[in-house]
Amino acid sequence: MLITFLNLPRVHKRLISVASDMIVLFVAIWAAFSLRLEQDLWIPTREHILVAAITVVFTIGVFIRLGLYRAVIRFLGDKALMTIIYGVAASSLALIVLGYMLxxxxxxxxPIIYGALAFLFVSGTRLGIRMLVNHPNQRNKEPVAIVGAGETGMALASALRQGTEYRPVLFVTMDRANHKTMIDDLPVVSIDLISKHLARYNVRRILLALDLYSGVDRKQLLSRLEPLEIPVQTVPSVSELLSGQARINDIRDLEIEDLLGRDPVRPDAAVVAASLFDKSVMVSGAGGSIGSELCRQILRHKPRSLVLFERSEYSLYKIERELKRINEVESLGVELHPLLGSVVHRRRCESVMRTFGIQTVYHAAAYKHVPLVEHNVIEGVQNNVFGTYHLAEAAIDVGVERFVLISTDKAVRPTNVMGASKRMAELVLQGLAERQASTVFSIVRFGNVLGSSGSVVPLFRDQIRDGGPITVTHPEIIRYFMTIPEASQLVLQAGSMGAGGEVFVLDMGEPVKIADLARKMIHLMGLSEKTEEAPDGDIEIVYTGLRPGEKLFEELLISDNPQGTAHPRIMMAKEAFMSWKEVEKVLNxxxxASHAFDCKTVVDTLRHAPTGFAPNGDVEDLVWCNQIQDRLSPIERKAVVHQLPQS
Known part of the structure; x- marks a missing residue:
């Protein structure tokens, strides 16, 4: 019967609601007189019936006018209850006036008794139907606990009740004083006792809904949730909610910042804004992970124009489309210029800069995937070293004010061609900074970027969802980590601080062991690690061995005497550099060697330059190795087969 009612057309449901309200209002008037006159069976007179009829019809009219019958009963909220209160108050007043007039x-x-009864009957019928409609659906939903009993948590609980997937059964608070209280009809328990109550309420998932300024130590919180082996997810940030990019009930996996477990670096907004506002800015590699985030943040500082320089057509299309939308929605008024091109083409770079009057360049274009660059040595050096050289020379000729290079921690005592090529790019810029003074060159060096293309976090997440195993190169491998927005903020900050030739380095805190990061992700996705001691676990971690050019530990500083800057979390490295004559000789x-496609000479040149390059293996370039094989005798070929990369 209930299903039949729910499947009726909307107009039929409204007619039934009107008829129901008329009946309960007549009953409320009769009951009010019976209670007042203390009669078990009060018989109304014709005049009383007339007054009651007019009062009921008037009340229905008020309800219609107030929009009560437009409210969907299964989603009945506070506004509908207030509408009933207003309507019942008007009805009680009408009963007094009609009695006097007639x-x-x-x-x-x-009228007072009638008003109370009318509110109970009208609202009670609706709440009762809502409970009947929603209760079976609530039982079928997955029970979840909400960590955070503030405004964000209550908004999430309300949204989940209206949804079809999750049923909030518990609030978890970090304030022990709130233990055993009730919020929104849900019990609140302390984080200290969460394990006991998760089992009691059969919680299958934990949702983080922390207020923006809650002051909760997220690293400590996750360390307490990790042993529970229950999936932990989060809700969108406040900025995403305010901008309309997401809704409160858009549940997602933990943010990268949560896995990082430390406070992100905050830039000096005033200094950054002063260096970008009303300027003409160019970003090379604008479609990449770092480049695209740089563009987003630069755009909000309202430069006069922003040139997106990218060699990948699809990547350029994507970032241009996104930036256009931001530009329009936020009414920023920035001129966007999407341009295809490669940094290795000097004349193209110079033409672009001159045409659009570029004042600041952020150079993010680079090949950065270590094994791929090892297998493509010449292309890696051309893009990373000569691309930087050509773009920087074009900037000098055009009169660009500032040029910022995005470097990597792999440039410090590199063991691979990618790191050596980035260190050589640093030396090129430092040499150019010494050779001239019109363009201010700065270098920003940071660690691995979580969430970028090739990052371990999305890779691990996909491997976990596929049932494992998670592949880690070595049980002791350690890396520094930061987020894409954080890295981009540092680049903008350093770009505004540089005076010429400096290498800026972020104080990134403690490095992270990759294997520990993998275990944390397994546990926070509600699974257990499969080991020899726990053969029934869900996900196994498999160690595949270090890849060509990879090392266990990454460093950010070559020397041990970094200097502080105006920003508390940014250091300035004081390192040896080459004169321009020395740089020019290495470039020649x-x-x-590149024109001769002599990969061994290229590697040797990088090794003999003051890059600190110490290869941990032979040349791995795929074309070079296969050419060498073709020139060797069968005995010589057999001797080098073990050195070639395995596909």
Whole structure:
């Protein structure tokens, strides 16, 4: 019967609601008189019936006018209850007025009793139907606990009740004083006793809904939730909610910042804004992970124009489309210029800069995937070293004010071609900074970026969802980590601080062991690690061995005497650099070796330059190795087969 009612057309449901309200209002008037006159069976007179009929019809009209019958009963909220209160108050007043006008005796307490009963009957029927409709659906939902008993948590609980997937059964608070209280009809328990109550309420999932300024130590919180082996997810940030990019009930996996477990670096907004506002800015590699985030943040500082320089057509299309939308929605008024091109083409770079009057360049274009660059040595050096050189020379010729290079921690005592090429790019810029003074060159060096293309976090997440195993190269491998927005903020901050040739380094805190990060992700996704001691676990971690050019530990500083800057979390490295004559000689040697496609000479040139390059293996370039094989005798070929990369 209930299903039949729910499947009726909307107009039929409204007619039934009107008829129901008329009946309960008549009953409320009769009950009010019966209680006041203390009669078990009060018989109304014709005049009383007339007053009651007019009162009921008037009340229905008020309800219609207030929009009560437009409210969907299963989603009945506070506004509908307030509408009933207003309508019942008007109805009680009408009962008094009609009794006076028609000379029908209406005791003074009857309208009060009637108003209370009418509210109980009208609202009670609706709440009862809502409970009947929603209760079976609630039982079928997955029970969840909400960590955070503030405004964000209550908004999430309300949204989940209206949804179809999750049923909030518990609030978890970090304030022990709130233990055993009730919020929104849900019990609140302390984080200290969460394990006991999760089992009691059969919680299958934990949702983080922390207020923006809650002051909760998220790293400590996750360390307490991790042993529970229950999936932990989060809700969108306040900024996403305010901008309309997400809704409160858009549940997602833990943010990268949560896994990082430390406070992100905050830039000096005033200094950054002063260096970008009303400027003409160019970002190379604008479609990449770092480049695209740089563009988003630069755009909000309202430069006069922003040139997106990218060699990948699809990546450029994506970032241009996104930035156009932001530009329009936030009414920023920035001129966007999407341009295809490669940094290795000097004349193209110079033409672009001159045409749009570029004042600041952020150079994010680079090949950064270590094994791929090992297998493509010449292309890696051309893009990372000569691309930086050509773009920087074009900037000098055009008169660009500032040029910022995005570097990597792999440039410090590199063991691979990618790191050596980025260190050489640093030396090129430092040499150019010494050679001239018109363009201020700065270098920003930071660790691995979580969430970028090739990052371990999305890779691990996909492997966990596929049932494992998680592949880690070595049980002791350690890396520094930061988020894409954090890295981009540092680049913008350093770009505004540089005076010429500096290498800026972020104080990134403690490095993270990759294997520990993998275990944390397994546990926070509600699974257990499969080991020899726990063969029934869900996900196994498999160690595949270090890849070509990879090392266990990454460093951020070559020397041990970094200097502080105006920003408390940014250091300035004082490191040896080459004069421009020395740089020019190395570039000429690399050019000759590249034109001859002599990968061994390219590697040797990088190794003999003051890059600190110490290869931990032979040349791994795929074309070079296969060419060498073709030139060797069968005995010689057999001797080098073990050195070639395995596909």
């Amino acid at each position: 000379q029908v005796p209406v005791p003074r307490s009857v 040697d690399l050019t000759r």
